[in-house]
Amino acid sequence: FFIKPACASNMLALALFVCGCIPIAVYSSSLPNIWPLPSEFTVSDSLNLNVDTRGGFIFSQNQDSALIQQAFDRYSWLCFPHRPEGQPNADYSTLTGLKVDINDASEDTLGLGMDESYSLDIPAEGGNATLTANTVWGAMRGLETFSQLMVFNFTQSFYQTFVTSIVDKPRFSHRGILTDTSRHFQTLESIRSLLMSMSFAKLNVLHWHITDSNSFPFESKRYPKLWNGAYSDSERYSQYDVTDIIEFARTLGIRVVVEFDMPGHATSWCKGYPELCPSSSCPSPLNVANNFTWDLLTALIGEVSDLFPDEFIHLGGDEVNTKCWDNTSSVVDWMNANGYNATTALQYFDERVIDIASTNGKFVIQWDEVFTNFGSTLDPEKAIVQVWHGAPGILSDAVQAGFRAIFSPDQTWYLDQKSVTWEQRYLLEPFADIDEPAQQALVIGGEACMWGETVDVSDIEQTVWPNAAAVAERLWSPREVNSTADALSRLVYFRCLLNERGIAAAPAYNTQERQPPPGPGSCYGQ
Numbered sequence: 001f002f003i004k005p006a007c008a009s010n011m012l013a014l015a016l017f018v019c020g021c022i023p024i025a026v027y028s029s030s031l032p033n034i035w036p037l038p039s040e041f042t043v044s045d046s047l048n049l050n051v052d053t054r055g056g057f058i059f060s061q062n063q064d065s066a067l068i069q070q071a072f073d074r075y076s077w078l079c080f081p082h083r084p085e086g087q088p089n090a091d092y093s094t095l096t097g098l099k100v101d102i103n104d105a106s107e108d109t110l111g112l113g114m115d116e117s118y119s120l121d122i123p124a125e126g127g128n129a130t131l132t133a134n135t136v137w138g139a140m141r142g143l144e145t146f147s148q149l150m151v152f153n154f155t156q157s158f159y160q161t162f163v164t165s166i167v168d169k170p171r172f173s174h175r176g177i178l179t180d181t182s183r184h185f186q187t188l189e190s191i192r193s194l195l196m197s198m199s200f201a202k203l204n205v206l207h208w209h210i211t212d213s214n215s216f217p218f219e220s221k222r223y224p225k226l227w228n229g230a231y232s233d234s235e236r237y238s239q240y241d242v243t244d245i246i247e248f249a250r251t252l253g254i255r256v257v258v259e260f261d262m263p264g265h266a267t268s269w270c271k272g273y274p275e276l277c278p279s280s281s282c283p284s285p286l287n288v289a290n291n292f293t294w295d296l297l298t299a300l301i302g303e304v305s306d307l308f309p310d311e312f313i314h315l316g317g318d319e320v321n322t323k324c325w326d327n328t329s330s331v332v333d334w335m336n337a338n339g340y341n342a343t344t345a346l347q348y349f350d351e352r353v354i355d356i357a358s359t360n361g362k363f364v365i366q367w368d369e370v371f372t373n374f375g376s377t378l379d380p381e382k383a384i385v386q387v388w389h390g391a392p393g394i395l396s397d398a399v400q401a402g403f404r405a406i407f408s409p410d411q412t413w414y415l416d417q418k419s420v421t422w423e424q425r426y427l428l429e430p431f432a433d434i435d436e437p438a439q440q441a442l443v444i445g446g447e448a449c450m451w452g453e454t455v456d457v458s459d460i461e462q463t464v465w466p467n468a469a470a471v472a473e474r475l476w477s478p479r480e481v482n483s484t485a486d487a488l489s490r491l492v493y494f495r496c497l498l499n500e501r502g503i504a505a506a507p508a509y510n511t512q513e514r515q516p517p518p519g520p521g522s523c524y525g526q
Helices: 066-079 136-148 188-200 224-229 239-251 291-307 329-338 342-359 368-374 394-400 422-427 460-464 467-476 484-500
Strands: 016-018 040-043 049-051 058-061 093-102 118-122 127-133 151-153 158-161 164-168 174-180 205-211 255-262 312-316 363-367 383-387 404-407 443-450
Touching: 058 066, 066 136, 066 239, 093 136, 118 136, 127 136, 136 164, 136 188, 174 188, 174 467, 188 205, 188 239, 188 460, 188 484, 205 443, 239 255, 239 291, 255 291, 291 312, 291 342, 312 342, 329 342, 342 363, 342 368, 363 368, 368 383, 368 394, 383 394, 394 404, 422 467, 422 484, 443 460, 443 467, 460 467, 467 484
Parallel strands: 049 093, 058 093, 093 127, 174 205, 174 443, 205 255, 255 312, 312 363, 363 383, 383 404, 404 443
Antiparallel strands: 016 151, 040 164, 049 158, 118 127, 118 164, 151 158
16 A cells, blocks of 8 residues: 655656545555545555456345345445546456345344344455345445455556455444534525535435524424424425435435434424414413424324334423423413423423324434433333433433443534544544443444534535534444544545545544645645
8 A cells, every 4th residue: 555644745757546536545554545544454555456447346245125226226326426538457457247136135224223134255266256245235335345455547448356255244333423403494405415525435324403492494294384383485395395315315324313303403493383382472381281382293203103114203301490480370270280390391201202102113313301300200212311411421321221222422523523533533532431341232322413503505515524524434333443544534535535525524634524625735735
């Protein structure tokens, strides 16, 4: 491999490129430029195979999976965007195809715990490379790894690659990015681009925070005035739009988990239905005392459960200030009649919406306040805790209590924290305070959260990337893969690969997210 100088500012002289315009400047003699790093791998330390695409590189499968055929179509241009005009190196064997062997091609297993393992063999004698996976999802992850190993040698005008043997699987099953479409509307094309970029980093969950106090862009057919809370008539998602996004995500092996935050963060709901709020002057949280609130929530959760096929639904529960309940006479009267104070009324709300979702066949994710406040009465079989507070111990407390948990610490994995470095995100270890294997197994994964206060279509990609890649590798690769020194050059390389694939990832050497390049120079020096 070529070695990248630590402060190189001009890499343009390099003539070898991966999947487009990516120099094969591998910056460690032991680590290949694959992101996230595989569990087990042997990759030759130099290019020693031709890849013949002149007559059409042959992707084949032993099944008849429509998803894999779509993936072949996608990866044919991701791997081979250039037209070779030269001749193969006479000293190398030649790779002519990739054979994908899938044990079970059923496509209805997209969910928590889906098998994403695979093995990849690119043999020294050339011919066909072999990708073996138990499922279509593992095959997709292996195709991404294969794509990152394809190199276009501009000097010879021919594709080349490395003799390779990889056995790989993710460390955590739930590896996500949260996108917030309430504080700023994200277009369908922006969401699709985010999903595509997630697949390059082997992320597999889009946590769609679709509503908040700021706006309600979702179409409910049961309560159609809810989306009166949208910013404008054009900043809305029809149910057909939602279905299209879910299907697009499925073709990438990505689950879509929707969040309707409640009872706080829901002021926008009341624009269409004012009776949902305690009063016009004190609109939050939702009116726990009004039967109409429960009629609407029962119908909405049922409607959403039918529309979103994932077994999880997120119902928020964070940052609830109950002062409006105490200041609204009708709510006070209801609490007094039922023996509640504001705290126990909130407990009643949280547990009742969990029961509604459970009746609709869903497991409920809620932010960690619900566990912190009411964990002793919650049912771990129905509720999953998403830990966002940076205070130590909440994650370990949740799994000790028998709850499944998702790790999203605000101080490091919230991507709106623009001064947090990729190194800080990379080094954060979910199991730092959890030693028991049974408790570790309850940590189903984590998410990088892209809250939308200062993010819209114009800047989301360069805010998410490349920082989210640090979280992606922490959630995929073995725990022992934790050296920022070893990762830096690969992260720079991955950022440039994202750019080549049309993703506006910011310079990897930035001390602040989404800063522009400091001046003229190579992608690899910035």
